[in-house]
Amino acid sequence: MDKNVVILNFSPRIDGNCGKISDFLFDFHNRTNVSAYHIDFTPCRGCNYECLTPGAVCPLVDQQQKDIMQAACDADLVYFIVPNFCGYPCTNYFAFNERKVGFFNGDRALTQKYMSIEKKFIVVSNTEGDNFRNALQQQTSTEPEILYLKTGKYKKRSTAGDILDSQEAVADLTAFLEK
Secondary structure, eight states: OOOOEEEEOOOOSSSSSHHHHHHHHHHTTTTEEEEEEEEEOOOEEEEEEESSSSOOOOOOOOOHHHHHEEHHHSSEEEEEEEEEEEEEOOOHHHHHHHHHHHHHTOOOHHHHHHHSSEEEEEEOOOOHHHHHHHHHHGOOSOOOEEEEEEETTOOOOOOTTOOSSHHHHHHHHHHEEEE
């Protein structure tokens, strides 16, 4: 049985390195049972903390966000592709994490289901460390499995969107996916 795979791309650029990695993952899984989403959520603001009030509805969670979160909850494997902005995950990642609270709204069973789903994290970054590990830990009940694709290691510029032109980067990504 093929796994139900969800790919979450957090880059604000659709055709950059993260978008190309998303396409690679799609092909890696033979485009079977794979859903890919470009995450571009509005950060929390202007509410009365409805997400923390049992039974209340977050006024910012729209149907598209619900569909993405439900897809992640129903997956066997979820990939997070996250770019590094100033040493931290980009804003889209943090907005997703905020909206997650509104989606789960105290539903412990659904939260536990989501937290237990297998997840792999691919970070496009020239740094690595505690900032990402701590942020990504909020998505899983186990130690996050993270691959740092460092554009400098592959002699690429992060803004050029060409990291997968490096055979070494493709080999590192493939090895990470196969373990």
